[in-house]
Amino acid sequence: MSTSPSLPAITLVTLVVRDYDEAVDFYTRALGFDLVEDTDRGDGTRWIVVRPRGAADGTGLLLARAKGDAQAAAVGAQTGGRVGFFLHTDDFARDHARMTAAGVRFLEEPRHEPYGSVAVFEDLYGNRWDLLQPAQD
Template identity: 55%
Template structure:
């Protein structure tokens, strides 16, 4: 039997949020993401997709917590580790812009052998790397 290799990719990463509209506002106004979809599925559930402008495959699915157990995960989906990695083509431009609009950086910029990185938190406290890779 021949196995056919199909192209695969991660399409969405679910991010548990407290409120759809607050999350949309943060990601579109603070991080300049694009709102790709906002579809009402029921009285309490929406299909909300945001992504950085120009993103080709992976985006965030903003998922409103629907239970007490899910609410416990808001802001701590990875147990305190960095959760998501936002790549940039100009670290210092984006870092200064983010500082100027009140994004909280919990670790200052450092030059690593792979690039420049700083850690910030989103509106719920999830940790993100802002990262510009070195050209090879």
């Protein structure tokens, strides 16, 4: 039996935040992510990883508190106002309703496109995300 080599994978994406605790609260409560790790690094910083519940590929967000003016200025604008994050769902209506009830701010009404159902929302800092249920083949 031959095994294929393991390919590189993106496992974490850093998201610069204002405050650790408010970010953990938003991502776990409002978006329903799991808190995977919260380790005090001993120097006033923490290693915090959140991940969408049930994420098959294991990709997560590393929540990093801004250090200095340049990083603080990037909070909420890490993708220059474009949608930079894509949250896939298998039940758009369920997750849109749950997130709306949790206070997530959607910037548009849900759209049904050839590629799937989608609506743009903002996280607590203003980063833009797509909630997306891909179309079935």
